[in-house]
Amino acid sequence: MILDALSASARYQSLHPHFAAAFAWSSSDEVETIANGRYPLIGEQLLVIVETGQTLASERKRFESHRRYIDIQVNLAGSEIMEWMPAAALQVSDDFTSDGDIRFYHQPERPATRLLVQPRHFAIFYPEDAHKPCCHPGAAPVAYRKLVFKVELTLTR
16 A cells, blocks of 8 residues: 655656556546546556545445555545555455456454545555545545546556
């Protein structure tokens, strides 16, 4: 798991061949006006989900992880808490379907690491990183706008 400001994204571009394209798209003028939805940037190897919504209480969210994609979650507006735990420390509640990329976990007994992700900051989650995004940063809901890049883990296709 990585948490940093978009202004520091250049230091992470060497971690994957498509990270540079994701970070460049995060800074494009298009992000301000594009509608919510899922957009392929490099086929299924790099896609972005543009999302707006309201944060939820942590208890109403579930930890998740992915097997095919690395997530780069970029907060554009409205702070949010993203909780993190190693996936190996959690008990699976809903496992991957044969063609799916998401696994959900039961709420752990021990507290998770809570990351405050402010506008123009990002978090990167690898398959071993269980995460719970879009949680309230305080007691009340917060409106947010974000980008969730799905970066294919292996480029063998």
